[in-house]
Amino acid sequence: MSIALDLSSDLHRYANTLHRPMCDLLGCTWPVVLAGMGGVSRAELVTAVTVAGGFGFLGMVREPTSLILKEVREVRAGTDRKFGVNLIPAATPVGLLDAQIATCIEIGVPVVSLFWDVIPAIVRRLRDAGITVAYQIGSIGEARSAEAAGVNFLIVQGREAGGHVRGTQPLAVLLPEVVAGTRLPVLAAGGITEGADVATALSLGAQGVVLGTAMIPTRESFAHSYHKQRIVDAGEHETLLTDSFHINWPKGARVRVLANSVTRGERGDPFGACGTNGTESTVIGEEEGRPIYLFSTDSPLRSMTGDFEAMALYAGKGAERISDITGAATRLHQIVLQAGALLDPGVASVLDRKESAIALSEHMGDERHRTTGRHALLATLNELLEAERAGARVASQMVVEIAEPSLKQMMIAVRQDEARWCGVLTKAIQSLDGSPSRRTGAFYEKAMAVADLWQRMAFLNRGQAWVVRKLHALLPGVDEKQLRAELTAMLASHQENIRLVERQLEAATGGAPPGSA
Template sequence: MAQESKSGHRLKTRLTEKLGCRYPIISAGMGGPSRSELAAAVSEAGGFGLLGMVREPPALIEKEIAAVRARTDRPFGVNVIPASTDPKLLDEQLEVCFAAKVPAMCFFWSVMPGVVARAREADCLVLYQVGSVADAIEAERAGADIVIVQGVEAGGHVRGKLPLSVLLPEVAAAIKLPIAASGGIVTGADMIAAMAVGADGVHCGTVFLPTPESFAHDFHKRRILDAKSGDTVHTDLFALNWPPNSPVRVLRNSLTEAVGHKLWGHHPDKLPREPIGEDAGQPILKFSTHSPLRTTTGDLEKMPPFAGEGAGRVNKARSAAQVIADMMAEAEASLDRLEAMRA
């Protein structure tokens, strides 16, 4: 377990108080990679782990919640995405989470006040990831406890259209809730920079994706570790399984290269349904949003290698606990540097 550093005391924030964690670091609920091993490892190391249960069957969610609790007694949350989930399945997902008395729920994409109300009634903390000032205000009005502000630099599905450095201070000025910054954050220095303009902590995905605890396929992990700055693209090419006009950020691959500069305008209804792989007995379609997992077989290179703009600075494999320890040490060094400048 990571030891508490000096910066751990200096970085007690509204976020750590609300979530009951030692460090202001949330691991993103990445659908697929963020299973129980990763969520539990992050929480046990002092951060706040999220299970990524996007459109997963209730039985798997129940199993993964139990698996987290078998690994740690620290708080964690479950991430689902109401806007991209069949209403019946969403209802079943929520009921499983509420029955298991999970400490927190995290929601993403368009704000749905009714879902927030249900979670609050079940005594769950509610984190809502948003990509605009308007959505942040709506999440606050709906009763969310924490808002995650996503900049356009983020990997995976991207709600934000502005750089985090622009959007974050605007949201901080508009709402009173604790804020976690998301998008391109992979170091403790990034965390301190975000906190300087309004964040109470950070929400990170790409930096945790190559950890051994991540359920991502080794192929995807290697793509992250080999990435250079500027290797990601923002596109709607990987559009199947999500509503239209749902951009993603991925590392370039053969599919993005094949379309050249035509990275936009790929409506899911106009894309072919061509199987390129399989996972858990289900086909994976070309242009779908399914990234390769440990259990995935097929043409992995054509599947979306989700990654944020910070991927170029993630160049060595580390455990989730080491990622958190490194980020806190980097944060400590950044604070020391700033204090020395004031002396």
């Protein structure tokens, strides 16, 4: 039986809730993409994710063309859906890279993703062959360079990501900057392991997300069981950025890994006499006759033997939230269900919304008044969307800064709520045939200019109160039943969040206004 026939009613409904144009481009049900992790993302994992409704990239970094041919054949034997291949020019010898690209073109790989340096000639070569091209970037400058080179979409990587990390900004900061600063659709990557992470990314303007760490501890992953279990056992703050694992990559390239004897300095100097190149390095493992060197970028795979503890144990900041090894489809659907419940709990489908929007237009009278009323409603909904996106960004940043557990949990709940209403507003605007705004409200910059955490929390509450006033003014003029119900629920949710934050502020300040003497 195909996976499509086994989907629960919730999964079917959330196909509408989570659908973004990126799903049409990639041919997937959910805007959830498997990262092209070198070594780990092989045919078994890519096929499992793709059949389950996601989109998968084969991780073919520095791999021979014979392996690319083998893996592509296996994916095509398991599904007729689209998939992709991930290549990294900066980490691949020129001759091999040329052969890899030629192979992808010859066998008609649908999508190719690239990373690190933006090389326009490679993009043109792939695009001229009819291949969809993605670039993973770590800054707004790289995003604009990739856009100018002609890529089809971007993968925005926050510093929370596992594996090689290009940029220095948190995802919640970089993502809205890229969304506003380019015309390309974007996927979000970095620390995404739960549905709440997906909901937040979509609320900040992403059209989908990329999963890496979440998919390593799955049965279909080609990672070694040692690596999988280390992620499952990982505690909070156990990952770190380091350039110690550097062989085969450009100098200074940082990776996020789980702490081990190498990152603690117990294996010597990575850049000393025994760490400068493969011929002088200590052999710590083997893969089918190929030596694995200390300080190399190789991570433990099923096909390897050796000292796994000293290898690069790639993991993103969300590792501590992964508690078991399970099937890839199960993990994907769990994340989809969590995100769908946050963004659209039980609302009608997009088709139903469009029918309701037509009824609302007819109720408004003549064509001139219908157009005016619709435009005014869309303008207000977009204003609210920008405000909610700003609130989600502020809450995301505060979650990072807050240490106290109960306060952090409250702010996580606020962030999830803001993300939820971003999703509802986006769908409402689309149902009225409008274009959801890609901007973040000016409230974000104003709030982040407030250095004191408690004062910023109070400022966040003032933003929530502004939304409440806006909704009070808007609701009397909304006749469409479903939209009115959603906006009423949004109003009640914001009023409850205001009360929650007020209680925290009162407990912290003894009832005095934050910042008062």
